[in-house]
Amino acid sequence: MVRQTISPLAWALLILLGLIWGGSFFFARIAVQHVPPFTLVFLRLSLAAVALHLYLRGRYGLYDALRTHWKPFLLLGLLNNALPHSLLFLGQIHLSAGLAAILNATTPIWTVIIANQTTADEKLTPAKLAGCLVGLAGTAVLIGPAAFSRSDIPLWALLFPIGAAISYGMAAVFGRRFRGLASPVTATGQLTASSFIILPVSLMVDHPWALPTPPALTIFAVLALALLCTAFGYILFFRIIALAGATNVSLVTLLVPPSAILLGALFLHERLAANAIAGMVIIALGLLILDGRISRYLPDIKGRSA
Numbered sequence: 441m442v443r444q445t446i447s448p449l450a451w452a453l454l455i456l457l458g459l460i461w462g463g464s465f466f467f468a469r470i471a472v473q474h475v476p477p478f479t480l481v482f483l484r485l486s487l488a489a490v491a492l493h494l495y496l497r498g499r500y501g502l503y504d505a506l507r508t509h510w511k512p513f514l515l516l517g518l519l520n521n522a523l524p525h526s527l528l529f530l531g532q533i534h535l536s537a538g539l540a541a542i543l544n545a546t547t548p549i550w551t552v553i554i555a556n557q558t559t560a561d562e563k564l565t566p567a568k569l570a571g572c573l574v575g576l577a578g579t580a581v582l583i584g585p586a587a588f589s590r591s592d593i594p595l596w597a598l599l600f601p602i603g604a605a606i607s608y609g610m611a612a613v614f615g616r617r618f619r620g621l622a623s624p625v626t627a628t629g630q631l632t633a634s635s636f637i638i639l640p641v642s643l644m645v646d647h648p649w650a651l652p653t654p655p656a657l658t659i660f661a662v663l664a665l666a667l668l669c670t671a672f673g674y675i676l677f678f679r680i681i682a683l684a685g686a687t688n689v690s691l692v693t694l695l696v697p698p699s700a701i702l703l704g705a706l707f708l709h710e711r712l713a714a715n716a717i718a719g720m721v722i723i724a725l726g727l728l729i730l731d732g733r734i735s736r737y738l739p740d741i742k743g744r745s746a
Contacts, residue, residue: 446684446688447683447684449683450680450683450684450688453676453679453680453683454680454684454688454689454691454692454695455695456676457673457676457677457680457689457692457695458692458694458695458696458698458699459695459699460668460669460672460673460676461669461673461692461695461696461699462537462541462695462696462697462698462699462700462701462702462703463664463668463669463699463700463703464665464669464670464673465528465532465537465538465540465541465544465696465700465703465704466537466700466703466704466707466708467661467662467664467665467669468480468528468529468532468537468540468661468665469532469535469536469537469540469704469708470657470658470661470708471654471658471661471662471665472529472532472533473658474654474655474658475651475654475658475662476642476645476646476648476651477526477529477530477533477646478526478529478638478641478642478645478646479642479646479648479651480529480662480665481521481522481525481526481529481638481642482635482638482639482641482642483662483665483666484525484662484665484666484670485521485522485525485631485634485635485638485666485670486635486639486666487662487663487666487667487670487671488631488666488667488670488671488674489628489631489632489635491666491667491671491672492624492627492628492631492671492674492675493628493632495624495671495675496624496625496628500621500622500624500625501621501622501625502625502628502629505621505625505629506629506632509618509621509629510629510633512614512617512618513629513630513632513633514633514636514637515614516611516614516615516618516626516629516630516633517629517630517631517632517633517634517635517636517637518633518634518637519607519608519610519611519614520607520608520611520615520630520634521630521631521634521638522634522637522638522641523604523607524603524604524605524607524608524611525604525638526638526641527600527601527603527604527607528540528544528600528601528604530597530600531543531596531597531598531600531601531604533597534593534594534597535593535597535598535601536704536708536710536712537700537701537703537704537708537710538697538700538701538704538705538710538712538716539582539593539598539712539716540601540700541696541697541699541700541701542582542697542701542716542719542720542723543579543582543598543601543602543605544601544604544605544608544696545605545693545694545696545697545720545723545724545727546575546576546579546602546605546723547605547608547609547612547693548575548609548690548693548727548730548731549571549572549575549576549605549609549723549726549727549730550605550606550608550609551608551609551612551613552564552568552571552572552609552730553572553609554606554609554610554612554613555609555612555613556568558613559613559616562613567729567730567732568730570729571726571727571728571729571730571731572726572730573726574722574723574725574726574729575722575723575726575727575730576726577722577726578718578719578720578721578722578723578724578725578726579602579719579723581715581718581719581722582598582715582716582718582719582720582723583595583598583599583602583719623678623681624674624675624678627674627678631670677689677692680692690731691731693727694724694727694728697720697724701720
């Protein structure tokens with residue numbers, strides 16, 4: 441299979457998307473201090489859904505798709521939005537933006553494991569297995585201190601982003617059935633459905649009508665999370681797929697944690713422990729092995745050195 445090359449424009453957009461999605465952890469860390477997690481999830485999803493509806497204006501058969509696929513959209517919205525976002529925001533009550541982003545970067549690893557168990561055409565290869573094992577080892581290094589010794593971070597706060605990554609992996613496998621729909625329609629459909637899923641949870645658990653008015657910075661963070669990181673992020677994501685292909689766009693997984701760490705360090709004065717840095721490096725290595733880039737370039741290196 442021939443891999444699409446990445447043009448300078450695609451690289452620029454890919455780096456921009458990494459910054460934007462890294463920013464989602466940064467903005468969530470700010471917002472969750474004043475907005476309860478389930479209400480924050482609802483605001484993020486519903487505002488992004490409205491923005492995408494305005495952007496599409498019914499194009500690509502959006503309304504027909506919503507009418508005929510509403511049940512699959514509900515499941516996709518649960519797995520890809522409502523559940524993982526809730527777990528991430530709950531975890532970020534205690535986690536830094538960078539640490540949450542690193543844990544979430546394990547999503548491709550869980551996707552490969554789930555696909556191996558549930559599909560007939562995406563089975564584990566030796567390279568994929570090696571990538572999964574290395575990535576899981578990095579996760580163990582990162583979580584280790586909280587699991588086996590006293591830690592300032594509760595173990596559940598570290599496990600919730602892992603649960604979110606597993607949910608994203610399940611969504612990636614389930615999302616295969618939406619290949620016949622235009623990608624922006626799938627994005628809008630899942631955001632619309634997940635907004636309806638999380639609304640009653642927000643009302644019952646958070647009682648948002650009784651919350652004090654959040655500060656201006658929090659309102660800005662919520663709007664940035666919804667409109668920039670979610671609505672515009674999806675539009676940018678699909679643009680990169682058109683330019684460079686789905687495999688190359690997966691490189692954004694490697695760009696998100698560094699951008700979240702940088703933003704957290706610059707503006708929130710967050711610092712990562714040594715085990716978190718080590719875990720990030722090992723997970724990144726596992727993702728590169730999983731992607732196949734390392735093994736693909738080895739023959740070229742051997743050929744040039746001969």
